Every structure is written in structure tokens, then in C-alpha cells.
Amino acid sequence: MAxxxxxxxxxxxxxxxMVIINGEDSNIGTVIERNRYWHGSLRVPWIGDQSESWKALRIFVLGGYRDIIWVFQDYYRPPGENAIKYCVGEFSYKNAQEIQGNNRGGGDKIFRLSAIHGQVIHSIKLEMI
Known part of the structure; x- marks a missing residue:
């Protein structure tokens, strides 16, 4: 069960x-200023194959970082784990990687996007509240 x-x-x-667009929720966007926090309730969309990319959360970092970061909850892989995954640039269900930290099992999470040496890192970390 998911x-x-x-x-x-x-x-x-x-x-x-950064701007986060929720594809599953009418492409509603949330703007989060640099070095700030957003508090609310944002459900991570389930995706089960490449054709469902439109549902994913899309993160645009305004500034020097040009790639889109795609975030979604994988419905199938690994089975029964509800892993949160991401990919950078073009959406690829097959090549998406699990986000570091506590990304499995559902529940309430904190999503942290950090930078090292002025560059947005591709390693995104989710932690339990």
C-alpha cells in the first residue's frame, strides 16, 4: 500500500x-527566497513511469543554476517503499536517484536544498520533522 x-x-x-511548480496541482508555483523557509503542506506526487512526468514537482533555481530539478514519489521502485526520487535536467523515470536522507515510507518531511561553494548541489536531502 502506498x-x-x-x-x-x-x-x-x-x-x-527558487520556484517550485506542482505539476499535479494545476502547475501552482511557490516562490522561496534565498536563505528562507516555507511552511505549509505540499504532497509529493506519485509517478509510476516516464509518461507521468507532468505530475512531478519541478524546481527552478533563479540565478546561475540552469537545470530543472524534478522530484517525485516512486510508486513502484523499490516495491512498497514509496521512495522520493529526483533527476536533474531532463526528466528520466528510469535514471532518477533516491534523495539522500529519510526519503522512504511516507509521512511528513522537511525538504532541504543547499549549496556548496555557490553551486546548487545535485544531492538533495529530505529529513523527517
Missing amino acids: SVTTIKTIENITGDT
Whole structure:
């Protein structure tokens, strides 16, 4: 049985403003200024194959970082784990990687996007509240 993952806090620990677009929710966007936090309730969309990319959360970092970061909850892989995954640039269900940290099992999470040496890192970390 699939477990819902809800992001309750987003920490933008970068020097750039970011915009998160929720594809599953009418492409509604949330702007988070640099070095700020957002608090609310954002359900991570389930995706089961490449054709469902439109549902994913899309993260745009305004500034020098040009790639889109795609975030979604994998419905099938690994089975029964509800892993949160991401990919950078083009969406690829097959090549998506699990986000570091406590990314499985559903529940309320904190989503942290951080930067090292002024560059947004491809390693995104989710932690339990």
C-alpha cells in the first residue's frame, strides 16, 4: 500500500531564489527566497513511469543554476517503499536517484536544498520533522 509523503517545510539554503511548480496541482508555483523557509503542506506526487512526468514537482533555481530539478514519489521502485526520487535536467523515470536522507515510507518531511561553494548541489536531502 502506498504511503503519502507531505513536505511540511522547505529550507532554501542557497544564495538564490527558487520556484517550485506542482505539476499535479494545476502547475501552482511557490516562490522561496534565498536563505528562507516555507511552511505549509505540499504532497509529493506519485509517478509510476516516464509518461507521468507532468505530475512531478519541478524546481527552478533563479540565478546561475540552469537545470530543472524534478522530484517525485516512486510508486513502484523499490516495491512498497514509496521512495522520493529526483533527476536533474531532463526528466528520466528510469535514471532518477533516491534523495539522500529519510526519503522512504511516507509521512511528513522537511525538504532541504543547499549549496556548496555557490553551486546548487545535485544531492538533495529530505529529513523527517
